[in-house]
Amino acid sequence: MLKRIVLSLSVLAVVLGCSNAPFTPAEREIITLSDSLMNVLTMPLDSAVLRAKSIDFSEKELSSPLLKTLMDKMLYTVTDPSQDGVGIAGPQVGLNRRIILVQRFDKEGEPFECYLNVRIDSLSGEIVRGPEGCLSIPGKRGIVPRRSTAHISYVYPGESERRSERVDGFPAIIFQHETDHLEGRLYTDIADTVFVTQGL
């Protein structure tokens, strides 16, 4: 009887997507079975995942070796010549989780850095309009209004305390683009204009 109750509870936890469970079976499959070059989801085919809101990693997940594998594979994917992006977000590789990688053009060596459970707390500065593309919307670019400064908070890999940071310029734009992905938003939702680049 007790066994049955325990089993029922664990099934319920999986069904409800209990936040204490370290990754769902589907997430584990994506992380472990994918090649280093992960499959990048694209619109409109994968709109169910790309339009969904992402959730935080639990404490258990933040210290899981699976998360390290995911970060490594996302880095490999965004820097691969076939993608050549400046940022990537969890939903783009099939995971509705608050993880983004951003190329920090404002830092020496312009490294890609990973941000977990990341949020934009506020935006400030002037409105700037610049061209944007997205790995999940191939063959298109758009002119998108953004704010020049983003005040972000996040968990840095290997740490448990949240950090806060002010980011300016192009990296601030990338943070806005990537965190939008975590809310199910795409740049095409707010672009002044979107144009086709495929074949040009």
Ligand SMILES: [Zn+2]
């Ligand atoms: Zn994008």
